[in-house]
Amino acid sequence: MRKRVANLIWRxxxxxxxxxxxxxxxxxxxxxxxxxxxxxxxxxVTGNGALPNTVRWAIPLVVIGLGIAVSLRAGExxxxxxxxxxxxxxxxxxxxxxxxxxxxxxxxxxxxxxxxLGAAWSCIAGVLKVLWGADEVITTLMLNFxxxxxxxxxxxxxxxxxxxxxxxxxxxxxxxxLRFQGSGEYSPELIVLALLxxxxxxxxxxxxxxxxxxxxxxxxxxxxxxxGLSVRRVRLWSYLIAGGLAGLAGALEVFGPAGRVxxxxxxxxxFTALVVATVGSLTVSGTxxxxxxxxxxxxxxxxxxxVSDLPPSGLRxxxxxxxxxxxxxxxxxxxxxxxxxxxxASSGEDAAESPAAxxxx
Amino acid sequence: MRCSGLRVRxxxxxxxxxxxxELPRGGIHALIGQNGAGKTTLARTIAGLQEFESGSVExxxxxxxxxxxxxxxxxxxxxxxxxxSLIPDLTVAESLELTDPSATHxxxxxQRVERRWKExxxxxxxxxxxxxxxxxxxxxLVQSVEIARSNPGVGGLLxxxxxxxxxxxxxxxxxxxxxxxxxxxxxxxxxxxHKLAEVRDLADTVTALRAGSVVLDTTPLGHTSDAELSRRVxxxxxxxxxxxxxxxxxDASPAAIEMRSLCCKGRAGDSPLRxxxxxxxxxxxxxxxxxxxxxxxxxxxxxxGLEAPSSGLLRVLDAxxxxxxxxxxxxxxxxxxxxxxxxxxxxxxxxxxxxxxxWDAGSFRSRKGLPLVSVAxxxxxxxxxxxxxxxxxxxxxxxxxxxxxxNAQRMILAxxxxxxxxxxxxxxxxxxxIGGVHAVWGAFREQASKGVPILIASSxxxxxxxxxxxxxVMRGGSVVAVHEHPYDVQAIGEDMIGARTDA
Numbered sequence: 001m002r003k004r005v006a007n008l009i010w011r012x013x014x015x016x017x018x019x020x021x022x023x024x025x026x027x028x029x030x031x032x033x034x035x036x037x038x039x040x041x042x043x044x045v046t047g048n049g050a051l052p053n054t055v056r057w058a059i060p061l062v063v064i065g066l067g068i069a070v071s072l073r074a075g076e077x078x079x080x081x082x083x084x085x086x087x088x089x090x091x092x093x094x095x096x097x098x099x100x101x102x103x104x105x106x107x108x109x110x111x112x113x114x115x116x117l118g119a120a121w122s123c124i125a126g127v128l129k130v131l132w133g134a135d136e137v138i139t140t141l142m143l144n145f146x147x148x149x150x151x152x153x154x155x156x157x158x159x160x161x162x163x164x165x166x167x168x169x170x171x172x173x174x175x176x177x178l179r180f181q182g183s184g185e186y187s188p189e190l191i192v193l194a195l196l197x198x199x200x201x202x203x204x205x206x207x208x209x210x211x212x213x214x215x216x217x218x219x220x221x222x223x224x225x226x227x228g229l230s231v232r233r234v235r236l237w238s239y240l241i242a243g244g245l246a247g248l249a250g251a252l253e254v255f256g257p258a259g260r261v262x263x264x265x266x267x268x269x270x271f272t273a274l275v276v277a278t279v280g281s282l283t284v285s286g287t288x289x290x291x292x293x294x295x296x297x298x299x300x301x302x303x304x305x306x307v308s309d310l311p312p313s314g315l316r317x318x319x320x321x322x323x324x325x326x327x328x329x330x331x332x333x334x335x336x337x338x339x340x341x342x343x344x345a346s347s348g349e350d351a352a353e354s355p356a357a358x359x360x361x
Numbered sequence: 362m363r364c365s366g367l368r369v370r371x372x373x374x375x376x377x378x379x380x381x382x383e384l385p386r387g388g389i390h391a392l393i394g395q396n397g398a399g400k401t402t403l404a405r406t407i408a409g410l411q412e413f414e415s416g417s418v419e420x421x422x423x424x425x426x427x428x429x430x431x432x433x434x435x436x437x438x439x440x441x442x443x444x445x446s447l448i449p450d451l452t453v454a455e456s457l458e459l460t461d462p463s464a465t466h467x468x469x470x471x472q473r474v475e476r477r478w479k480e481x482x483x484x485x486x487x488x489x490x491x492x493x494x495x496x497x498x499x500x501x502l503v504q505s506v507e508i509a510r511s512n513p514g515v516g517g518l519l520x521x522x523x524x525x526x527x528x529x530x531x532x533x534x535x536x537x538x539x540x541x542x543x544x545x546x547x548x549x550x551x552x553x554x555h556k557l558a559e560v561r562d563l564a565d566t567v568t569a570l571r572a573g574s575v576v577l578d579t580t581p582l583g584h585t586s587d588a589e590l591s592r593r594v595x596x597x598x599x600x601x602x603x604x605x606x607x608x609x610x611x612d613a614s615p616a617a618i619e620m621r622s623l624c625c626k627g628r629a630g631d632s633p634l635r636x637x638x639x640x641x642x643x644x645x646x647x648x649x650x651x652x653x654x655x656x657x658x659x660x661x662x663x664x665x666g667l668e669a670p671s672s673g674l675l676r677v678l679d680a681x682x683x684x685x686x687x688x689x690x691x692x693x694x695x696x697x698x699x700x701x702x703x704x705x706x707x708x709x710x711x712x713x714x715x716x717x718x719x720w721d722a723g724s725f726r727s728r729k730g731l732p733l734v735s736v737a738x739x740x741x742x743x744x745x746x747x748x749x750x751x752x753x754x755x756x757x758x759x760x761x762x763x764x765x766x767x768n769a770q771r772m773i774l775a776x777x778x779x780x781x782x783x784x785x786x787x788x789x790x791x792x793x794x795i796g797g798v799h800a801v802w803g804a805f806r807e808q809a810s811k812g813v814p815i816l817i818a819s820s821x822x823x824x825x826x827x828x829x830x831x832x833x834v835m836r837g838g839s840v841v842a843v844h845e846h847p848y849d850v851q852a853i854g855e856d857m858i859g860a861r862t863d864a
Contacts, residue, residue: 206736226665228690
């Protein structure tokens, strides 16, 4: 019990420190810190429509964050969620605008293609890693930029809304009958879907053979290999799951609150989700709590300019400092990653798996 | 050089125990002993690279304090390590400049540095382009550069730790030439060696260590025989090993593990396998002895499936396992106790129950067609297994890394032994206390009595002599001899260090 408390404090420390640092900065530069705290609470919790907005941002964060948690549990430092998310939204908006299908078919096709495209995007890095040992931190990060270019392309040529340009360049809006509630806030459908995904990832990580394989591979790939697991295959699964969830989050964004794809609208969502997963110590419950917290922060960031003259980017400082401190806490994970990268792929791995592993994977 | 009453401890392990050695000035002196005998530790202590607990080291009348590397260099002692200490990504000249403590006080000039070391190396008879990167040089060239770099000059002491280990046989003679030339300049050379033939070829005197103590004081080589030396090195504590209980009826049955002319590239740091011939019959415990790095690790890897054989025959239980994956081999019942318990045998941060259940035993298989597993059932199965092997633990959810060495090894036995049809064990008792050792061998015996063939690679010769039915000796990636009961300890020792190469 005491260990749990200590762990919780260790996890929450970066948050506390980040807030302390940010508010010291605000106070030092002449802003009214009390007013900002008040605005934060109002924007995230107590204000009119604050909670729905918090949930609205928590949904994509939790869906993407769970995928990242799976990936990190498997020992893969996949930081390409932003790109995978964008590819998912591109797929969804394309299906919604271009394919003339009955409504359920649009949902189904968009979800399947968004998941597939996100997973494929993630798997590019995964294949490069397991076959040739390319460092996934570099490849996943770079693929984010490629995905952003794809977004720029669809928002400026094929699906362009002619009235927009620059960072605000966007695709046309999808038909409002396709939108969940068609408003800027959350919808019950999306909440139910998110809860189902949370349950699914929990079952996967804690109660499935693949989840145990992912964890064993992440904890010690050599031992996993000696146990007859195909480390390559398990690692590829982690890319597929992380990318698929990020892609699905992209589709939910299009059919939910966004209704379209805007070039510069959520440039850091995938990275915030990385912070969410790590603050949540890569557990499902932790990731959900952290997503609610950062969802609230996001809602507050958007609300704050109404009550305070603090520029919105001021609160982003908190996110940045949290990310920095988390990286310091993650030193152990990073060290393990370096060690695991040294393990050569096994010669015998291409051959068939054991029945147990076959059944699972 | 004189040291007296030297004692070095690593935690609970006494690596060097009241060692007193005196080397006469000049000449080449060899230091021999088994793995873990304390050779490298002694060499490092003399070179001021290792703290010692008690005793004293004196070179040319100057006392060297514990871990006093700079004092040692001042007194004219330097050491060439087993693994090259030059920096691969720098040029030869840059790398050498860094070894000079005063270099950092001077502004850096590439031309001056290159000229300086070019002249230095030439004066020591090493011809190399100092502008080349260290990584691009051959092993023997790097070694020549290091020997030149470490050369303390007339009256000094040069220590080399296993300089022949990294060299192909054809280059060893050139190294020896260089060392002889160095000695001829008036440098005293102390060299750690493994092979008796090399000792005979190179050294004037020999000192032998066993288990941290001097068992043969510095003796001119003319005054000792190969037989005497190998007996000292190996020790004759167990001259009459007990016959093993599993010796029954194994002789008539066909081999369960069969290797014929087996070759494999092997992993870095170990010798590749060269034409290994070895069989193990059902119920037989066969030991693999040898100086570390002579192919034992490659042998285990190729059996486990971590390395693919390049040629030869590899049959286990009448199946050609060469093309099989690790998991296919596990399905056949091939189980492994890996070399490194914590790095290969378990995932320390995961809970005990997940570590003690093996992937092929069906423990993780789905239930009722659902793709889900029952954690409660797995915890229960894990508890039963741990109890059967008397693993002491608090909570089934505690991380595996919290177990002590003996308990961790018992946990691995609890995972690997049930259902095993063939057992491959590597260093199964390394670092264990007597209770742990007893448990491991007891479990092996029980498996053998059920007809499981067991192959055990160990650097602890004593335990192999005591517990195995037959003993294969590996050297240079080959099985050079297979000894039968009753063991001739001296012959085994000679095979290990190559005293009988030409016999």
